[in-house]
Amino acid sequence: MIMITMNKIENNHSTNNDSYRHLFVIIESINNELIPASLEMLGEARRQMDHFNLKYKSNEKVIAIHLGHGIKDLSKDLISYGADAVIYADDPHLKYPINKIYTKIISQIVTDPHSLKEISPEYVSIFKKPRYMFFLADSIGRHLSSTVLAELDSGLASDINKLVISDLDIKHQHKTKGETIHYQKVLEMYRPDFSGFLWTTILCLDNKNPEIAKEFHPQACSIIPGAFQPCVQDTKRTGIISQFSPQFDEQDLKIKVVKQELVKNPVQFENYKIIVSFGRGIKEDPEANIKLVEKLAKILDAEIGISLPISKKIFHLNEKYDSIYITPNRVVGTSGRKVTPVIYIAVGISGAIQHLDGMKDSDFIIAINPDENSPIKDVCDVFIKGRMEDVIPVIIDELSKRSGQLKEKEIQVNTYGKL
Amino acid sequence: MTLNIAVLVKLEPDFSEGSVSYNPDGTLNRAETKSKLGAHSAIASLAAFYTKVKYGGYISVSSMGPPMAEIALQEAQSICDADELHLYSDRLFASADTLATAEVLQQGIRKMNNGKEMDIVFSGHRASDGETGQTGPQTAWKLGFTFLGNVIDFSVDLNKRFILAKRLVALPGFYDIVEEIQAPLPVFIAIDPLYKPIFDTISLRLTSSRYLKEAKERAANYKTYLKVLDHKKLELDPRFVGLPGSPTIVHKVEKIPKARTTRTAELIEGYDREGIKNTITKILQLVQK
Numbered sequence: 001m002i003m004i005t006m007n008k009i010e011n012n013h014s015t016n017n018d019s020y021r022h023l024f025v026i027i028e029s030i031n032n033e034l035i036p037a038s039l040e041m042l043g044e045a046r047r048q049m050d051h052f053n054l055k056y057k058s059n060e061k062v063i064a065i066h067l068g069h070g071i072k073d074l075s076k077d078l079i080s081y082g083a084d085a086v087i088y089a090d091d092p093h094l095k096y097p098i099n100k101i102y103t104k105i106i107s108q109i110v111t112d113p114h115s116l117k118e119i120s121p122e123y124v125s126i127f128k129k130p131r132y133m134f135f136l137a138d139s140i141g142r143h144l145s146s147t148v149l150a151e152l153d154s155g156l157a158s159d160i161n162k163l164v165i166s167d168l169d170i171k172h173q174h175k176t177k178g179e180t181i182h183y184q185k186v187l188e189m190y191r192p193d194f195s196g197f198l199w200t201t202i203l204c205l206d207n208k209n210p211e212i213a214k215e216f217h218p219q220a221c222s223i224i225p226g227a228f229q230p231c232v233q234d235t236k237r238t239g240i241i242s243q244f245s246p247q248f249d250e251q252d253l254k255i256k257v258v259k260q261e262l263v264k265n266p267v268q269f270e271n272y273k274i275i276v277s278f279g280r281g282i283k284e285d286p287e288a289n290i291k292l293v294e295k296l297a298k299i300l301d302a303e304i305g306i307s308l309p310i311s312k313k314i315f316h317l318n319e320k321y322d323s324i325y326i327t328p329n330r331v332v333g334t335s336g337r338k339v340t341p342v343i344y345i346a347v348g349i350s351g352a353i354q355h356l357d358g359m360k361d362s363d364f365i366i367a368i369n370p371d372e373n374s375p376i377k378d379v380c381d382v383f384i385k386g387r388m389e390d391v392i393p394v395i396i397d398e399l400s401k402r403s404g405q406l407k408e409k410e411i412q413v414n415t416y417g418k419l
Numbered sequence: 420m421t422l423n424i425a426v427l428v429k430l431e432p433d434f435s436e437g438s439v440s441y442n443p444d445g446t447l448n449r450a451e452t453k454s455k456l457g458a459h460s461a462i463a464s465l466a467a468f469y470t471k472v473k474y475g476g477y478i479s480v481s482s483m484g485p486p487m488a489e490i491a492l493q494e495a496q497s498i499c500d501a502d503e504l505h506l507y508s509d510r511l512f513a514s515a516d517t518l519a520t521a522e523v524l525q526q527g528i529r530k531m532n533n534g535k536e537m538d539i540v541f542s543g544h545r546a547s548d549g550e551t552g553q554t555g556p557q558t559a560w561k562l563g564f565t566f567l568g569n570v571i572d573f574s575v576d577l578n579k580r581f582i583l584a585k586r587l588v589a590l591p592g593f594y595d596i597v598e599e600i601q602a603p604l605p606v607f608i609a610i611d612p613l614y615k616p617i618f619d620t621i622s623l624r625l626t627s628s629r630y631l632k633e634a635k636e637r638a639a640n641y642k643t644y645l646k647v648l649d650h651k652k653l654e655l656d657p658r659f660v661g662l663p664g665s666p667t668i669v670h671k672v673e674k675i676p677k678a679r680t681t682r683t684a685e686l687i688e689g690y691d692r693e694g695i696k697n698t699i700t701k702i703l704q705l706v707q708k
Contacts, residue, residue: 028590035593096598099556099566139588143568143609146556150518155666158551168670174662192675194447194550201670212658216666225591251603255565258583259599265589273706283436300702312434312547313458328612329589337591342705353675360681364705366698367684378680382698386689394692398699 017184019128020217021120023049024110026135026144027066027078028097030262034074037225039081041134044163044228046082048132052165056185060131061085061119065109067102069095072243079239082231085119089244096257097140103147105246110218111152118242129154130218132187137222145222154216155204161227161334162190162199170205177209187219192334196308196352226338226357265337267329269303273342277305277332277359281348281369281388286315290325292392293347299399305332305339305359307349333358347388351376368392420577422476425528425540426467426499427558428460430484430491431547447548454487456494459543462610466573467541468499468634469616472627474575476538479531481505483512483523489645497638500630503532504641509649511661517549519664521557526653528562539575539582540564540607552609559607567600568609580604587611 025045028035045062053059061084066074068090075086089105109115113127120127129152135145137159149156165187171180189202204219269275276297282289297304304325311331313322332339333355344362348369349355356379359365365380368391377383384391432447433439433455440451456464467478480501482488485508492504507527515523528537540559545552552568559566572585581601588596618627637644650657658664687694 030590030594030596035590037591037593096600098600099568103560138590139569139586140590142552143556143566146517146553147560147566150521150557150560153518153666155516155518156553157667158553170670172668175668188670193672194548197675198672199675200672202667203670204667207663209663212663255600255602257598257600261597262594263597265595274702286436300706309434314434314436314439316435342708343702353677364701365682366702368689370689372686375677377684378677379682380684381682382687382701383684384687384689384695384698391689391695394689394695395699398692398696402699402703 018123019126020131021123021127022061022063022116022130023132023134024063024065024130024218025083026106026133026141026148027064028136028138028140029066029068029071029074032068032070032074034077035136035138036230037136037138037223039230040225040228041136041223042078042082043230044223045134046231048163048165052185055165063087063119065106067094067097067105075241077233079241080233080235080237082237083239085240085242087115087119087242087244089246091246093248093253094246096260097144098252098255098257099143099147100255101248101252102144103151104249104252105244106144106148107151108247109244115242115244118240128217131185133218133220135220135222137224141222145220149220152218154218154220155202157189157191157202157204157221159191159224159335160189160221161192161224163221164188164190168203170203172205174209174212175205175207177211181208187221189219189221192354194308196333196354224334226334265329267303267327269305269332269337269339269341272301272303274300274302274345275305275332275339275341275343275359275362276300276302276345276347277307277349278310278347278388279307279349279355280309280314281350282310283315283348284387284389287317287321289348289388290317290321292388292396296345296392296396299396299403302345304330305337306330307355308333308335308352311336346376346380347392349376350374351379422470422474422538422575422577423532423535424467424470424476424478425531425537426460426463426478426480426495426501427524427540427542427555428464428480428482428491428495429457429543429546430454430482430488431457431460434547454490456491457543457547459545459547459610459612460491460495461498462612462614463541463543464495464498465616466608466610466614468627468630469618470539470575471500472618472623472630474577477502477532479503479505479537481507481524481527481531483507483515483520483527486647489641489647492645493638493641496641496644497634500634500637501644504645505531506645506647507649507653508647509660511650511657513661514665515661516665516667517551517553517557518666519660519662520554521561522659522664523653523655524554524558525561526655527648528558530648530653536605538580538604538606540605542607542609544569544609544612555607555609562605562607564605564607565602566607566609567602569611570608571611571613573608575604582606584608587613
């Protein structure tokens with residue numbers, strides 16, 4: 001059997017730009033409580049579209065999409081935090097964010113012109129898809145954005161922390177067949193790479209090359225929690241709240257969440273006044289150096305964090321250290337957790353921006369690093385220039401002379417358990 | 420019955436010390452950095468191995484990548500005792516974004532095990548270099564399979580053809596959620612880094628060691644299990660793969676500007692015991708406030 005791919009090439013080259021309108025923001029909530037990062041994303045959407053409407057003398061909306069059960073009342077909050085309109089679907093089958101079901105309902109909403117009949121009635125007859133879409137780059141939104149955009153057959157950039165809407169002249173071997181073509185209203189999506197030192201700008205562009213002509217809308221991204229600020233709540237803001245009646249596939253309703261438990265992350269940075277984090281600087285003798293950090297943390301009653309590169313298991317360690325420390329939930333930074341302890345001690349961390357953004361609001365920051373030119377020096381209060389192997393034993397020695405001023409605490413091994 | 424199991428793996432830069440090389444500005448030196456089976460791909464392979472040991476099954480492992488990506492397949496085979504290896508390799512596939520990659524992978528999965536439908540497809544949580552975590556769910560969607568991400572444990576009911584999976588849903592700055600979800604097969608599982616298979620009965624241990632021995636033997640002769648497929652063999656339209664099939668492009672890469680200097684650090688030399696003493700006094704004062 002020959003299975004040729006099912007996609008269609010759209011040869012209609014003349015685009016009616018009004019077919020793609022508005023910025024749709026996919027809101028997340030758990031147990032009828034909005035996830036704070038949803039409001040950050042909404043705030044950025046508001047700022048972007050205010051700018052957009054001014055620049056293009058347009059009137060495109062920020063539309064929040066919210067699925068759940070018993071969530072209707074949260075719509076007003078979404079308006080007060082910057083949405084022009086809210087489209088919600090409220091149904092017992094939407095209580096949990098089951099990927100397959102949510103993907104289908106969101107896709108229904110954003111491709112159904114009638115969703116807009118109260119929001120922008122003048123465009124109902126020509127509306128095809130959103131212009132832009134925002135999702136959260138968390139465990140729900142990351143996958144949801146992927147499947148929704150696979151369904152909508154358009155482009156997606158993940159883990160974005162800066163956005164710019166602009167007009168660009170693009171010359172690309174495939175997109176424009178090597179010619180320079182002016183693209184309007186392009187969403188420039190900035191994503192810090194894994195090293196934390198580079199920003200890659202991702203664009204989602206129509207193929208204007210006649211041989212592969214195809215329109216790609218919406219331009220979509222997932223946004224790093226903590227990257228943007230929410231708007232100040234304004235309860236006087238008004239907006240349109242519109243209900244959507246979802247259509248379910250019987251087969252999909254066989255997917256069931258049988259149990260859900262809210263758990264606190266086993267690493268509770270919030271409960272500690274001091275956090276000691278280590279990075280690649282442990283490399284000369286990883287195990288011995290982690291022991292040093294562990295000892296320091298014990299004396300200081302500190303929790304232990306790590307930098308992102310460390311979480312990639314770059315050192316061979318015994319299983320105990322590996323399973324206790326080399327875990328994603330200890331990563332401090334925009335790809336991990338944002339922390340604000342009284343004292344943050346960075347050991348052997350050079351200071352990629354994604355790490356700095358996760359700890360720079362700590363009250364007092366101490367860095368231990370042999371390289372005086374490390375970026376971490378620009379955000380710390382005390383920079384102890386030296387190898388951790390030399391410096392930490394001195395600190396431990398001095399601290400133990402003052403024992404009694406600090407209590408020791410056992411470090412616990414935590415797991416989420418087996419089925 | 421047994422299960423048809425697929426594993427998607429990726430050849431990635433080896434970030435371990437000794438293999439990785441960084442440029443002076445802190446970025447990855449790709450030319451000097453060695454490659455190997457990605458860490459998350461290895462966990463996906465392990466999950467497939469567990470499934471084969473516990474329930475029985477036929478494992479197909481595949482990867483999209485350059486010819487040298489066959490070493491990732493070999494390594495995966497040595498972990499999961501794969502019965503079949505697929506490499507989707509074609510210059511036309513190069514520089515694909517996640518959607519265009521998913522297009523190749525879904526078509527490849529349809530060709531595994533002589534075109535039999537897969538029951539479970541495993542992938543890693545995300546690649547260590549790309550880090551989008553999008554390719555798995557997009558492949559699942561194109562296949563029409565139920566996608567289950569962040570799976571930390573799972574069990575299969577072979578008679579009812581259902582899977583029960585435990586997922587860790589992390590919502591930064593909010594809660595973590597541990598969820599148990601059941602779904603009819605077929606499913607696509609992106610396995611969480613916290614997943615650990617447990618062979619807790621004698622029979623599982625015996626089967627495991629038997630398959631592991633077989634896995635090492637097979638991996639030593641991996642080429643006999645390997646099929647390399649290009650776009651023609653996969654029956655893929657070149658317009659939908661690689662760069663032409665990618666909605667997104669990388670427009671520019673720039674250095675992230677240094678964070679604004681927010682504080683002026685007091686510099687203490689590592690050998691300056693007095694300086695360190697003063698710092699400790701400061702720490703103790705702040706903590707006791």
